[in-house]
Amino acid sequence: xxxxxxxxxxxxxxxxxxxxxxxxxxxxxxxxxxxxxxxxxxxxxxxxxxxxxxxxxxxxxxxxxxxxxxxxxxxxxxxxxxxxxxxxxxxxxxxxxxxxxxxxxxxxxxxxxxxxxxxxxxxxx
Amino acid sequence: xxxxxxxxxxxxxxxxxxxxxxxxxxxxxxxxxxxxxxxxxxxxxxxxxxxxxxxxxxxxxxxxxxxxxxxxxxxxxxxxxxxxxxxxxxxxxxxxxxxxxxxxxxxxxxxxxxxxxxxxxxxxxxxxxxxxxxxxxxxxxxxxxxxxxxxxxxxxxxxxxxxxxxxxxxxxxxxxxxxxxxxxxxxxxxxxxxxxxxxxxxxxxxxxxxxxxxxxxxxxxxxxxxxxxxxxxxxxxxxxxxxxxxxxxxxxxxxxxxxxxxxxxxxxxxxxxxxxxxxxxxxxxxxxxxxxxxxxxxxxxxxxxxxxxxxxxxxxxxxxxxxxxxxxxxxxxxxxxxxxxxxxxxxxxxxxxxxxxxxxxxxxxxxxxxxx
Numbered sequence: 214x215x216x217x218x219x220x221x222x223x224x225x226x227x228x229x230x231x232x233x234x235x236x237x238x239x240x241x242x243x244x245x246x247x248x249x250x251x252x253x254x255x256x257x258x259x260x261x262x263x264x265x266x267x268x269x270x271x272x273x274x275x276x277x278x279x280x281x282x283x284x285x286x287x288x289x290x291x292x293x294x295x296x297x298x299x300x301x302x303x304x305x306x307x308x309x310x311x312x313x314x315x316x317x318x319x320x321x322x323x324x325x326x327x328x329x330x331x332x333x334x335x336x337x338x
Numbered sequence: 339x340x341x342x343x344x345x346x347x348x349x350x351x352x353x354x355x356x357x358x359x360x361x362x363x364x365x366x367x368x369x370x371x372x373x374x375x376x377x378x379x380x381x382x383x384x385x386x387x388x389x390x391x392x393x394x395x396x397x398x399x400x401x402x403x404x405x406x407x408x409x410x411x412x413x414x415x416x417x418x419x420x421x422x423x424x425x426x427x428x429x430x431x432x433x434x435x436x437x438x439x440x441x442x443x444x445x446x447x448x449x450x451x452x453x454x455x456x457x458x459x460x461x462x463x464x465x466x467x468x469x470x471x472x473x474x475x476x477x478x479x480x481x482x483x484x485x486x487x488x489x490x491x492x493x494x495x496x497x498x499x500x501x502x503x504x505x506x507x508x509x510x511x512x513x514x515x516x517x518x519x520x521x522x523x524x525x526x527x528x529x530x531x532x533x534x535x536x537x538x539x540x541x542x543x544x545x546x547x548x549x550x551x552x553x554x555x556x557x558x559x560x561x562x563x564x565x566x567x568x569x570x571x572x573x574x575x576x577x578x579x580x581x582x583x584x585x586x587x588x589x590x591x592x593x594x595x596x597x598x599x600x601x602x603x604x605x606x607x608x609x610x611x612x613x614x615x616x617x618x619x620x621x622x623x624x625x626x627x628x629x630x631x632x633x634x635x636x637x638x639x640x641x642x643x644x645x646x647x648x649x650x651x652x653x654x655x656x657x658x659x660x661x662x663x664x665x666x667x668x669x670x671x672x673x674x675x676x677x678x679x680x681x682x683x684x685x686x687x688x689x690x691x692x693x694x695x696x697x698x699x700x701x702x703x704x705x706x707x708x709x710x
Contacts, residue, residue, distance in 0.1 A: 247562070248379040250660040250667070251635050253689070269689065271637050273378040273660045274562050295635075 217306075218322050219331035224279055225306060228322055229313070233288050237310040238270065238279065241335045243302045246272040252298045254290040254312055261285060268311050270301065283321045285314035349395035350483045350543040358558050366456035368396040371560040381563035382662040385529055386703075389489035390559035391550050398459025399479035399537060402450040405470050409443070409450060412469045414586060414609045416596035420445035425509040425524055427594055429586055430454075430465060435611030435618070436582040437589065438465060440574060444511045444524065451511065451522070453484070453535070455576045482522075483543035488533035488567070491555035493708060496523075496534055499549065503534055508707040517549045525708060528564060530571025530701055532708045569668055570661045572629060572700030578640060579627065579656045579670055585611070587618035588672065590627045590700070595619060625653065626678040629702060630669040630686075633694040637667035638686050644673055644695065645685040652677055652684065661702055668702050669695075 217227045223242035227235045243249065253269040261267055261284055268279035290312045293300060301309035316322075326334060346369040355362060360371035371393065373381060384390055402409065409417045415428035422445055430438040439462050442453040454462040459478075467476050487495065497504035502514040503523040511524035519542045527533035538546045550556050565575070574580045580589045599607040599616060607616060632638060637660050644653035658669035677684065682697040 247373060248377050248660075248662075251637055253636065266689070271660070273382075273566055273662070274372065276639070298635075 216327060218325035218327060219334075220281075220325055221334065222280065223335075224281070226322060226325065228319070232319070233313050233315050234285075234319070234322070235310055235313045236267070236279070236281075238277070238301065238305055239331070239335075240305050242277070243305045243309070246270060246275055246277050248273045249298045249301045252291075252294040252301060252311070254294065255287050257287050257290055259287050261287065263317075267314070270298075279311065281314075281316075281321065284317040286317075287312055287314055289313040347396075349393055350540040351393045351395065351547055354544050354547055355393065355558075360558075360560060363561075365561060366396055368456065370396060371558070372562045373560040374558050376557065378560070378562035378566060379662040381557065381559035382566050384557050385489045385531065385559055385563060385567055386663050387490070388555040388557070389487055389491040389495055389533075389553075390529075390563060391547065391556050392486040392488065392559050392561075392564050393483075393547070394486050394535070394564075395483040395540075395543065396456035397484055398452075398454040398456065398462060399482050399484060400452040400454065400463060400466065401477040401479055402452060402466070402470070403448065403475040403477075405450060405474040406445070408470045408474050411608045412466065412610065413441075413443070414595040414599065414607075414612065414615060415443070416598060417443060417445070417450070419596070419598075422447055423510050423512055425511050425526060427509075429580075429591065429594055430462060431586070431609055431611045431615065432582055433610045434582075435585040435614035437576070437580040437584050437586060438462070438582060439576050440580060440591075442524070442526065446511075457577055479537070481540050482537045483540050483546075485536045485538070485543070485547060485550065486527055486533060486564075487536065487550060487556065488527045488529040488559075489531050489555070490706065492531070492533045495550065495553045495555055498553070503536075506534075508532070508709050516546065519546055521546070528571075528573055529567035530573070530703055530705045530707075531567075532706055566659055566662060569657050569659055569670065570663055570701065570703040571705060572670065572702060574627075574670075575657055584672075585615055585618055585623060587615060588623040588625055588627065592619055622675055624675060625672045626675050627656075627670060627700075628673055628678050628680075629698040629700040630655065630658075630671055630684075631696050631698045631702075632667045632669075632686075633696065635667060636688060636693055638669045638688060638693070638695065642671075642686050642688065644671060645687065645692075646677065647683075647685070649685075655686065663703050670700070673697065
């Protein structure tokens with residue numbers, strides 16, 4: 214399995230063997246958002262430009278957005294989140310994954326932090 | 339909300355909040371706990387089932403001497419008719435009939451005790467001071483903290499610690515001793531549940547909080563749960579659901595207007611904006627505050643415009659969030675009067691997509707006050 218990469222906006226991305234990327238938010242992000250009550254996911258097959266909202270995550274109090282610097286095509290979404298958005302709180306790196314995308318420019322991954330760099334990054338926040 | 343660079347005030351429970359793992363946020367110029375480790379949903383549900391302890395020391399407490407009649411020049415409620423120890427919800431109105439703030443008023447033997455909202459306490463004090471005149475003595479009780487114990491177990495907790503308070507009915511207050519500390523207790527709250535608001539000297543506030551938290555039913559709760567609880571209870575947030583451009587009748591707070599002003603002749607009314615407000619009591623207001631339920635699970639937030647079928651703007655959401663007790667999004671807002679009946683279907687646009695929303699009766703969760 215490929216290493217998981219992290220963005221400064223607290224998303225994680227993992228390159229799968231078929232070249233697609235699975236994406237979610239980090240434990241730090243779910244902790245900051247608090248109790249998640251709704252996850253708005255894009256339609257499978259849709260293409261989203263870089264910097265557009267891939268996912269909107271609503272907690273009791275706050276609204277969080279997931280964006281990527283590059284565009285991509287949505288291959289799959291985590292259907293379980295429609296009825297169980299709290300999975301993003303309880304297992305943000307596993308059952309609480311958000312979606313799988315084919316990135317227009319997969320070199321994005323090379324520019325992201327690895328696990329150690331991300332831990333060092335949030336330690337400074 | 340505070341300007342950048344402006345230092346935040348702290349309540350006497352600041353150290354305790356940190357010790358309890360609170361997440362602190364700026365609110366009305368104070369650093370306040372929005373939640374503790376358990377999270378908003380847990381705190382909300384715990385309060386509905388047992389009891390939550392909220393630090394509301396940021397609110398303004400004011401003692402007023404010599405103003406029983408004078409205060410009726412500023413509020414539409416009946417103040418002179420209050421019995422000793424009786425508390426009433428009321429409103430400070432402006433000349434246009436709008437709501438400057440909402441407040442609690444209790445009559446005691448030789449003074450009135452007021453509680454006003456944190457965000458407006460300085461302007462309320464100035465407004466009271468100017469409106470009540472020189473014969474009235476106003477004292478800001480800034481040396482007093484305020485704790486709210488809310489939930490169905492609050493009565494049992496107080497029965498153990500402060501029998502005099504446990505004997506109060508809803509909307510009554512008294513002075514008492516709790517754990518050796520002098521307190522001013524009211525049976526009231528902002529959650530729709532039975533509960534108490536306990537004023538205590540700043541220096542004793544942490545001891546009081548620890549004493550209450552030591553009770554098995556009680557957990558600390560933050561402003562996040564306080565907001566979701568009051569929204570489910572259909573209670574207004576001053577500055578959001580009611581403001582200087584909103585009248586009491588529009589806000590569905592007509593019940594807070596003294597009956598004596600509803601009878602003829604109505605010339606007795608002196609409070610600001612009485613002409614418009616009493617006219618609206620009789621003829622209805624153009625728009626009305628209502629409850630709103632989404633058809634799906636997407637929460638609608640304050641500021642969203644409400645649309646009718648053809649897409650005309652017919653109102654606006656003033657409070658919106660998620661109701662943990664209903665496990666569903668809940669909101670309040672204003673709609674044109676013709677669209678106010680429960681069951682009316684409206685639309686709201688959230689991130690460029692239209693969603694269905696239904697007008698429903700308030701409160702979302704029935705009040706469980708201890709009336710007698």
